[in-house]
Amino acid sequence: MLLRPQSLLLLIAAVLFDPARIGRVKSHQESGPWHCDSDAGIRIQSVFRPGIITVDGKVEDWKDVSGSDFALLPALDPDADKAYNAGKMTLKVVHDGNEAFFMLQIDGNYAYTQGDSTKCASVALMLQIGENATYHRMGGCEEEQNTCTNKTCLGHEVDIMHFSLGNAIPGRLYGRNSIDNRQGYGGDRFGNLNDVYAWNPHCRYLDGLGPSGNDTTAQNDWQGSWWHSSLTDHSGFIKENSPYASEGQKGTYYFEFSRPLRTKDSLQQDAQFTIGKSNKVSAAFWYPEEGKSWHGSAHYSISCDWILLDFVPAGSSELSSIAQSSSWNFATSLSLFFSVVALCLSMIIGHRLSTMSRTANFIPMENL
Ligand SMILES: *[C@@H]1O[C@H](CO)[C@@H](O)[C@H](O)[C@H]1NC(C)=O
Ligand SMILES: *[C@@H]1O[C@H](CO)[C@@H](O)[C@H](O)[C@H]1NC(C)=O
Numbered sequence: 426m427l428l429r430p431q432s433l434l435l436l437i438a439a440v441l442f443d444p445a446r447i448g449r450v451k452s453h454q455e456s457g458p459w460h461c462d463s464d465a466g467i468r469i470q471s472v473f474r475p476g477i478i479t480v481d482g483k484v485e486d487w488k489d490v491s492g493s494d495f496a497l498l499p500a501l502d503p504d505a506d507k508a509y510n511a512g513k514m515t516l517k518v519v520h521d522g523n524e525a526f527f528m529l530q531i532d533g534n535y536a537y538t539q540g541d542s543t544k545c546a547s548v549a550l551m552l553q554i555g556e557n558a559t560y561h562r563m564g565g566c567e568e569e570q571n572t573c574t575n576k577t578c579l580g581h582e583v584d585i586m587h588f589s590l591g592n593a594i595p596g597r598l599y600g601r602n603s604i605d606n607r608q609g610y611g612g613d614r615f616g617n618l619n620d621v622y623a624w625n626p627h628c629r630y631l632d633g634l635g636p637s638g639n640d641t642t643a644q645n646d647w648q649g650s651w652w653h654s655s656l657t658d659h660s661g662f663i664k665e666n667s668p669y670a671s672e673g674q675k676g677t678y679y680f681e682f683s684r685p686l687r688t689k690d691s692l693q694q695d696a697q698f699t700i701g702k703s704n705k706v707s708a709a710f711w712y713p714e715e716g717k718s719w720h721g722s723a724h725y726s727i728s729c730d731w732i733l734l735d736f737v738p739a740g741s742s743e744l745s746s747i748a749q750s751s752s753w754n755f756a757t758s759l760s761l762f763f764s765v766v767a768l769c770l771s772m773i774i775g776h777r778l779s780t781m782s783r784t785a786n787f788i789p790m791e792n793l
């Protein structure tokens with residue numbers, strides 16, 4: 426009787442600890458053309474978890490959401506020997522039926538120079554829009570800067586959210602705001618949390634702007650916030666508190682973003698999310714290593730190809746919701762289960778032993 430739940434748990438354990446579920450990337454740069462050996466098994470799941478995430482840069486509210494860890498390799502030369510050496514990036518995604526929430530967590534000593542984003546950390550998410558948009562070369566349109574247009578690069582559109590620190594106060598909300606959205610473009614004059622689209626690295630524009638004219642129906646659809654574990658949480662930072670913590674403190678960066686699943690885009694400048702379907706995504710990180718300014722192309726990426734992001738419907742299969750609960754919860758219930766089994770076993774054995782010993786004592790006594 427005990428075997429049944431046990432074998433179920435073993436099955437769940439086998440699914441949970443399947444190496445294909447753990448994000449990892451093996452890649453190397455071959456001399457010559459671009460080469461990428463990405464692990465095709467990587468999938469990120471955005472599960473339905475309404476009402477748990479507050480976009481404030483702090484991540485305690487994510488503790489029961491499972492995520493994927495990725496080594497960060499140079500985006501232009503994905504060689505494992507050149508990986509970002511301070512740690513991995515953890516990526517978690519949930520949705521509440523209306524909005525998608527993203528959390529990016531990266532170990533890194535605190536670096537902040539007010540007004541100079543190249544001396545601060547920075548992150549971006551990139552999503553496929555056009556069916557022919559490749560991860561490599563941001564959509565991979567073959568046109569040059571002066572020839573790319575929404576016609577010549579049709580099908581190569583990628584959606585980018587780029588958050589550059591330097592003006593954004595930790596814990597405050599940036600991105601979508603009424604002043605920039607009234608002008609109909611994807612910029613954010615307050616915090617540099619921009620909604621961008623691209624056809625290749627040289628043809629990148631804020632939503633709404635473009636080589637063949639501007640279209641004021643565009644919007645910045647993202648919001649986000651950041652935090653670092655070395656910051657002291659009090660009632661709220663203001664710009665005068667900059668740089669908010671002392672330089673070089675060991676810790677972890679946290680970035681949180683939200684975006685509606687669907688946007689009002691009609692120009693192929695936003696990826697659209699559908700519950701029950703998947704998107705292709707990647708994430709990037711810029712960091713002023715040894716205090717040196719970063720430059721645009723010198724960034725790390727979680728993979729050298731797209732990663733699938735599944736938007737899981739509410740109440741989808743039991744196993745996937747079990748697999749999505751945090752491994753800590755799983756480990757806890759597993760150990761609880763085994764302690765109950767052990768307790769039952771010890772009670773049974775104890776009872777048998779005591780009956781046996783009573784019998785063992787009793788029989789010789791009777792035999793005497
Ligand atoms: C994508 O590429 C295929 C094959 O080259 C082509 O048939 C298709 O029309 C392209 N899609 C778009 C949206 O351009
Ligand atoms: C390209 O962009 C221009 C300016 O925004 C717009 O008028 C035109 O309809 C677009 N063409 C396509 C094919 O999307």
Ligand SMILES: *[C@@H]1O[C@H](CO)[C@@H](O)[C@H](O)[C@H]1NC(C)=O
Nearest residue numbers: 633634635636637638639640
């Ligand atoms: C589009 O907007 C940008 C930024 O506001 C501006 O620099 C550019 O001249 C505009 N382009 C056209 C064709 O109006």
